[in-house]
Amino acid sequence: MLKRICHALGTALCLALLCGNVSAKDEKPVLRIGCEGAFAPFTFIDDKGEITGFDIDLIRELGEGLGYEVKITVYPFDGLIPALMADNIDAIISGFTISPERAKKVDFSEPYFLCGLNFLIRGEDEPKFRDLDSLKGQKICLQIGTTGSLFAQKQLTGSELKQFNSPPETYLELLNRGCSAVINDSSVNDFFLARHKGEKVVAVPIDKDIDKEYYGIAVNKNHPEMLDTINRGLKQVRANGVFKRISEQWFGHDISSTLEE
Numbered sequence: 020m021l022k023r024i025c026h027a028l029g030t031a032l033c034l035a036l037l038c039g040n041v042s043a044k045d046e047k048p049v050l051r052i053g054c055e056g057a058f059a060p061f062t063f064i065d066d067k068g069e070i071t072g073f074d075i076d077l078i079r080e081l082g083e084g085l086g087y088e089v090k091i092t093v094y095p096f097d098g099l100i101p102a103l104m105a106d107n108i109d110a111i112i113s114g115f116t117i118s119p120e121r122a123k124k125v126d127f128s129e130p131y132f133l134c135g136l137n138f139l140i141r142g143e144d145e146p147k148f149r150d151l152d153s154l155k156g157q158k159i160c161l162q163i164g165t166t167g168s169l170f171a172q173k174q175l176t177g178s179e180l181k182q183f184n185s186p187p188e189t190y191l192e193l194l195n196r197g198c199s200a201v202i203n204d205s206s207v208n209d210f211f212l213a214r215h216k217g218e219k220v221v222a223v224p225i226d227k228d229i230d231k232e233y234y235g236i237a238v239n240k241n242h243p244e245m246l247d248t249i250n251r252g253l254k255q256v257r258a259n260g261v262f263k264r265i266s267e268q269w270f271g272h273d274i275s276s277t278l279e280e
């Protein structure tokens with residue numbers, strides 16, 4: 020019976036009814052999304068105080084395309100998985116890397132972007148820090164709970180690792196000479212660099228063979244139907260050209276092509 024009603028109503032509405040996310044008859048079901056607020060260009064607060072970015076456009080288009088109202092809540096990065104596991108949100112989108120450790124706690128959608136890490140140094144240090152090995156024994160700035168931070172903990176034992184809540188704090192510390200390098204996703208470090216050409220900071224790549232990261236949307240393991248919904252939405256925005264359009268708006272090209280590398 021329930022199955023038949025669900026079939027008639029459509030998955031999104033049905034799930035929302037079952038989960039109690041629809042209040043009145045004609046209101047849309049709500050898709051509750053969590054992200055962090057300082058990971059430009061994926062999820063960040065703009066000058067007007069609004070959350071914006073590629074991931075925000077992506078999840079809004081994806082959710083609305085499936086008939087949802089998309090509600091975004093900003094969390095500290097290391098609060099995202101706990102919020103998802105506590106069912107306070109339905110999904111995380113936050114430049115969030117698919118990793119085996121995280122996959123023990125959450126389920127991941129199909130990947131939508133391939134990226135990797137790099138590090139930023141002050142321009143004057145370019146001759147000194149040309150590769151990862153040269154960072155050994157140095158002070159390194161990192162964002163708490165990120166893959167960049169975990170990478171440094173494994174690869175740079177013996178270095179002093181300084182942890183911050185967000186990328187802007189790590190960049191400030193680098194400029195203030197509080198550390199020699201910032202390790203984070205190359206997409207985010209490069210965006211900072213492009214926006215701060217006057218700062219005399221340079222990016223150094225990390226060998227792609229030791230670091231390749233796919234971004235995915237995370238959902239609660241207890242809600243496999245939500246995973247299907249998100250994957251269906253991703254497929255839809257790819258097929259109807261929406262993914263390409265917002266990609267071009269934020270990056271100047273279609274970032275789906277990274278998945279073919």
Ligand code: GLN
Nearest residue numbers: 058113114115116165166
């Ligand atoms: N991609 C990195 C990770 O998932 C950083 C994400 C972020 O800080 N928003 O750990």
